[in-house]
Amino acid sequence: MARAVLFDLDDTLYNTTLQVRQARENAVKAMLAAGLDATEDEAFDALVKVVAEKGSNYTRHYDDMLKFLGVEPNSKLIAAGVVAYHEAKRAYLVPYPDTVATLLALRDRKYRIGVVTDGLPVKQWEKMIRLGLSDFFHTVIITDDTLEPKPSSQPFVKAAESLGLNPGDCVFVGDRLDKDIRGANKAGMESVLLVRGRHSSKKPSSEEDEPAWIVTRLADLLDILK
Amino acid sequence: MARAVLFDLDDTLYNTTLQVRQARENAVKAMLAAGLDATEDEAFDALVKVVAEKGSNYTRHYDDMLKFLGVEPNSKLIAAGVVAYHEAKRAYLVPYPDTVATLLALRDRKYRIGVVTDGLPVKQWEKMIRLGLSDFFHTVIITDDTLEPKPSSQPFVKAAESLGLNPGDCVFVGDRLDKDIRGANKAGMESVLLVRGRHSSKKPSSEEDEPAWIVTRLADLLDILK
Numbered sequence: 001m002a003r004a005v006l007f008d009l010d011d012t013l014y015n016t017t018l019q020v021r022q023a024r025e026n027a028v029k030a031m032l033a034a035g036l037d038a039t040e041d042e043a044f045d046a047l048v049k050v051v052a053e054k055g056s057n058y059t060r061h062y063d064d065m066l067k068f069l070g071v072e073p074n075s076k077l078i079a080a081g082v083v084a085y086h087e088a089k090r091a092y093l094v095p096y097p098d099t100v101a102t103l104l105a106l107r108d109r110k111y112r113i114g115v116v117t118d119g120l121p122v123k124q125w126e127k128m129i130r131l132g133l134s135d136f137f138h139t140v141i142i143t144d145d146t147l148e149p150k151p152s153s154q155p156f157v158k159a160a161e162s163l164g165l166n167p168g169d170c171v172f173v174g175d176r177l178d179k180d181i182r183g184a185n186k187a188g189m190e191s192v193l194l195v196r197g198r199h200s201s202k203k204p205s206s207e208e209d210e211p212a213w214i215v216t217r218l219a220d221l222l223d224i225l226k
Numbered sequence: 227m228a229r230a231v232l233f234d235l236d237d238t239l240y241n242t243t244l245q246v247r248q249a250r251e252n253a254v255k256a257m258l259a260a261g262l263d264a265t266e267d268e269a270f271d272a273l274v275k276v277v278a279e280k281g282s283n284y285t286r287h288y289d290d291m292l293k294f295l296g297v298e299p300n301s302k303l304i305a306a307g308v309v310a311y312h313e314a315k316r317a318y319l320v321p322y323p324d325t326v327a328t329l330l331a332l333r334d335r336k337y338r339i340g341v342v343t344d345g346l347p348v349k350q351w352e353k354m355i356r357l358g359l360s361d362f363f364h365t366v367i368i369t370d371d372t373l374e375p376k377p378s379s380q381p382f383v384k385a386a387e388s389l390g391l392n393p394g395d396c397v398f399v400g401d402r403l404d405k406d407i408r409g410a411n412k413a414g415m416e417s418v419l420l421v422r423g424r425h426s427s428k429k430p431s432s433e434e435d436e437p438a439w440i441v442t443r444l445a446d447l448l449d450i451l452k
Contacts, residue, residue, distance in 0.1 A: 121301035
């Protein structure tokens with residue numbers, strides 16, 4: 001019988017895919033309104049291309065985007081994009097409708113709950129604070145320089161250890177087969193795939209990515225765990 | 227007779243001093259609430275000291291602050307500070323009560339209006355956008371790699387040129403004797419000292435820092451220019 005329920009953060013506790021798309025669209029619209037000479041599609045594609053090339057934590061996306069569009073460097077246009085991006089990012093940084101209720105119900109049933117996530121530790125904590133979730137968890141493991149990222153079993157095992165439990169006592173819930181399910185399976189946890197968000201259409205390519213359960217809402221966990 | 231009125235940005239069009247102080251206090255309070263083991267004064271002094279040492283555009287103030295306080299690196303504490311800082315910074319990023327009305331009145335009277343400011347161009351534009359002022363000005367000069375900062379006369383002269391005017395046709399309004407008044411005087415503009423905010427208690431130390439006018443509210447400009 002499970003004693004802990006651990007969660008991935010992005011696209012599991014909130015809709016990261018929607019947030020990022022809305023933020024980028026808002027940035028592009030603001031840049032066009034501020035005078036960027038391009039179509040909305042051209043500008044959006046340029047931004048997506050720069051993020052794909054330079055990674056999401058690069059700090060000069062908009063400079064490179066203008067360069068890619070053949071537009072002279074322009075601080076006003078860049079600032080318009082930055083402000084609009086952050087406004088939308090902030091507005092969409094809210095938990096899924098069933099996240100808080102599900103976490104509270106799990107705590108009421110005496111489960112230990114936690115998060116295992118990749119990403120920059122301060123950024124991931126910023127998200128949890130803005131989501132209103134930073135005080136909910138008995139453990140939070142963020143893979144950093146000292147810990148291999150998912151799908152390594154390392155962060156999963158560390159999460160169980162930090163709760164004084166064996167991985168076999170833990171259920172892990174995430175949206176990505178190649179990161180969450182594979183890693184949790186390797187660690188010996190019971191894996192639950194949340195089919196929601198960007199990676200929802202993928203199918204397991206091998207047995208190691210096979211989830212023990214599939215749910216479409218976090219609230220379904222409460223039935224599985226009965 | 228003046229044909230243009232140019233403004234400094236920080237502490238002239240909005241209360242930067244108050245904004246920064248509130249943001250730092252909010253950051254410290256949030257870090258204490260998140261478990262930082264220090265008194266509010268110790269934590270505030272540590273933050274101020276780090277900012278003084280590393281400059282305001284350094285990106286790891288809170289890491290250094292914890293180090294200074296002898297506290298282990300802690301992403302949750304740092305994130306608490308970052309989020310609280312930005313929340314307050316955003317809340318206090320509003321024009322002085324008379325800024326918008328004064329700018330509109332100057333435009334109604336057919337003055338050209340503009341901004342001459344030091345700082346990172348994208349950051350300064352972000353402020354103008356969030357202040358709701360980004361479309362008000364006929365010229366915005368931000369000193370960057372290609373332009374000497376105040377009190378050089380260079381950015382002042384460039385602002386006049388960009389409006390097709392001589393510096394003698396321009397009035398310049400700012401809060402700092404050693405930057406705004408000295409630079410405007412050197413460029414041959416009529417200088418107006420706004421006595422408000424952080425640098426308000428200083429007295430001119432030499433003739434080159436002597437303002438032509440002193441005002442305590444932006445709205446007073448409308449009388450001076452009559």
